[in-house]
Amino acid sequence: MIVTAQKPLDEVLDFISPYSNILIAGCDGCTQPPRGLREAKTLSQLLELGGRLRNKNFNFKVVTAAKQCDSYLTASMLKPQIEGVDTVLSLACGIGVQTIAELFPELPVFPAQNTHFMGAEEREAGTLEERCSACGDCILAVSGGICPVTRCAKGLLNGACGGARNGKCEMDPAKDCAWELIFQRLEKQDKLDLLREFRPPRNYQLRAWRLTV
Amino acid sequence: MSGQVTEQRVALELNEEHCGNCSICSSLCPFEAIRRDAETGKTFLDIEKCQVCGICYSACPAKAIDIIYYDSGSLLKYLERAKQEYDSDTLVIMCKGSSPDFMGVERLFGVSKFIPLSVPCVGRISEEIFLKAIVMGINKIYVLACDEDYCRFERGSPITERRILALDLLLEQLGYGKEVIILKRNSLKVKVDTNMCIACGNCVFYCPYDAAKLESPGVVSFDLDSCRGCGLCVAMCPALALDLENWERERISTLISQLSAEMKPPKILVFRCQWAVFRPVDEKSVPNIRFIDLPCASRVDLSHILEAFQQGIDGVLVAACAEEDCKQERASGKAQHSVTVLRERLSQIGFQDRLHFCFVAPRYPEEFDNEVEQFGQKIGAFGSKERK
Numbered sequence: 034m035i036v037t038a039q040k041p042l043d044e045v046l047d048f049i050s051p052y053s054n055i056l057i058a059g060c061d062g063c064t065q066p067p068r069g070l071r072e073a074k075t076l077s078q079l080l081e082l083g084g085r086l087r088n089k090n091f092n093f094k095v096v097t098a099a100k101q102c103d104s105y106l107t108a109s110m111l112k113p114q115i116e117g118v119d120t121v122l123s124l125a126c127g128i129g130v131q132t133i134a135e136l137f138p139e140l141p142v143f144p145a146q147n148t149h150f151m152g153a154e155e156r157e158a159g160t161l162e163e164r165c166s167a168c169g170d171c172i173l174a175v176s177g178g179i180c181p182v183t184r185c186a187k188g189l190l191n192g193a194c195g196g197a198r199n200g201k202c203e204m205d206p207a208k209d210c211a212w213e214l215i216f217q218r219l220e221k222q223d224k225l226d227l228l229r230e231f232r233p234p235r236n237y238q239l240r241a242w243r244l245t246v
Numbered sequence: 247m248s249g250q251v252t253e254q255r256v257a258l259e260l261n262e263e264h265c266g267n268c269s270i271c272s273s274l275c276p277f278e279a280i281r282r283d284a285e286t287g288k289t290f291l292d293i294e295k296c297q298v299c300g301i302c303y304s305a306c307p308a309k310a311i312d313i314i315y316y317d318s319g320s321l322l323k324y325l326e327r328a329k330q331e332y333d334s335d336t337l338v339i340m341c342k343g344s345s346p347d348f349m350g351v352e353r354l355f356g357v358s359k360f361i362p363l364s365v366p367c368v369g370r371i372s373e374e375i376f377l378k379a380i381v382m383g384i385n386k387i388y389v390l391a392c393d394e395d396y397c398r399f400e401r402g403s404p405i406t407e408r409r410i411l412a413l414d415l416l417l418e419q420l421g422y423g424k425e426v427i428i429l430k431r432n433s434l435k436v437k438v439d440t441n442m443c444i445a446c447g448n449c450v451f452y453c454p455y456d457a458a459k460l461e462s463p464g465v466v467s468f469d470l471d472s473c474r475g476c477g478l479c480v481a482m483c484p485a486l487a488l489d490l491e492n493w494e495r496e497r498i499s500t501l502i503s504q505l506s507a508e509m510k511p512p513k514i515l516v517f518r519c520q521w522a523v524f525r526p527v528d529e530k531s532v533p534n535i536r537f538i539d540l541p542c543a544s545r546v547d548l549s550h551i552l553e554a555f556q557q558g559i560d561g562v563l564v565a566a567c568a569e570e571d572c573k574q575e576r577a578s579g580k581a582q583h584s585v586t587v588l589r590e591r592l593s594q595i596g597f598q599d600r601l602h603f604c605f606v607a608p609r610y611p612e613e614f615d616n617e618v619e620q621f622g623q624k625i626g627a628f629g630s631k632e633r634k
Binding site for chain 2: 039041042043050052065066067068069070071074075079082083086097099195224235
């Protein structure tokens with residue numbers, strides 16, 4: 034899932050202050066927790082209260098799209114609501130914001146979220162952790178299902194670097210050494226010989242320019 | 247703190263002078279709060295374990311137990327007054343755990359005019375109350391108890407059933423006719439709007455009873471036999487696809503507007519778990535404070551708190567059971583977490599001090615009153631500052 038965090042309300046209020054009729058567009062897609070109808074409604078309530086402090090009255094409409102990155106679905110949900118709207122506030126990741134901006138080029142579209150990374154949620158702990166960097170050249174098959182590009186601070190393809198202490202990264206002792214995890218995993222699978230293979234540097238061109246697949 | 251606790255007034259007391267150590271109370275107590283000391287043979291009360299269900303009070307043959315809430319005297323006084331007020335000779339006794347709104351009662355029993363009596367567990371209503379009500383001229387009593395497996399006090403609902411069986415037989419023999427007292431069971435359940443469900447799985451994670459199932463592909467489905475109606479999933483659903491039967495979001499919103507309109511500033515709205523705070527049947531209303539009782543603090547919808555602020559309410563207090571007292575599993579801790587998260591967001595617009603969360607228990611009646619008073623003073627101070 035794509036992990037986002039709410040922007041500070043003041044920043045969002047600054048965005049929308051010049052406008053009165055605001056459409057808040059939720060996204061039911063891959064963010065966790067989903068920033069769907071409830072978050073759209075909650076945000077409208079918080080912004081209304083915040084607006085009062087600035088002597089500003091907003092009219093909010095709330096809507097949600099199944100996934101804002103799908104321009105067809107997003108258009109079908111937003112178009113019936115767009116009349117009379119001065120600006121759209123999107124609760125999606127950066128992709129959703131851009132989809133709406135493309136759909137309604139005449140309207141300013143603002144993000145209500147900061148998009149952080151692609152990650153997984155540890156439900157009990159309530160934490161979200163980055164797991165994939167979208168490098169375009171997946172090596173999970175030979176790294177025991179653990180991504181060193183994302184989880185090794187140095188992004189090494191031929192680890193470990195030797196700097197880890199007690200299984201923790203020398204860059205951040207709060208984080209596990211990804212290569213130690215890979216070693217343990219491969220050991221369990223009796224596949225340690227995979228570590229003998231040398232992996233040439235990644236093809237950074239895959240990330241250097243926007244790609245279409 | 248512990249020094250303070252021992253001096254507090256407690257909701258239930260055992261009067262040793264009257265106690266005959268007959269063991270009825272200790273055999274009925276669902277929480278092992280009343281026990282008999284093996285060595286001395288004396289009955290004693292461990293108030294920390296007591297959930298104030300009142301089952302012991304209703305069953306004690308020696309009247310050796312004193313209880314603060316819903317004691318026979320105040321119940322009978324209420325009935326006498328309410329009989330006039332509601333101008334009815336039909337009484338409906340509802341357990342809060344299973345109570346729908348009044349409209350729901352109409353549907354369930356087919357009665358439109360009745361004297362309502364809502365109590366935490368009907369198991370606390372002794373035979374004496376039923377009989378005195380009939381002496382008072384009440385000729386039909388409907389009892390709404392929780393489905394047996396859902397009784398929050400475990401034994402309250404089965405005890406009620408036995409009492410009613412015996413009472414109905416007795417009344418028939420006395421010539422009052424058949425089925426003067428009628429028992430119905432109910433329990434609150436979640437309902438899902440499958441058109442709104444986005445299949446995110448939040449309810450599957452949050453449900454303490456594994457009632458929610460999400461199989462791919464599809465929308466969520468609930469095993470209603472497992473659902474205990476706490477409302478946690480409803481409060482956590484990001485798509486507003488869930489609701490709690492008879493405690494619908496809309497209904498609570500309407501109530502907030504109504505209450506806000508009748509209050510005087512500084513307006514304080516209290517969302518309280520109905521197991522955390524018990525109130526007298528004739529609770530006096532203060533012009534600036536109103537209460538909304540919920541089946542569990544986890545049903546507190548953050549949007550309802552925000553709605554209250556939007557409606558001009560100055561302060562919102564959420565009262566929950568401590569986690570070890572929670573009548574639902576793990577739910578009150580979740581409520582605290584949600585309120586903390588909302589407070590953090592409210593702090594960005596300077597509203598954080600207008601929202602307060604507290605853990606209280608009915609065993610210490612003053613705990614809740616103190617929280618309300620302190621919060622009221624704080625909110626009152628804001629008001630006077632603003633007026634200046």
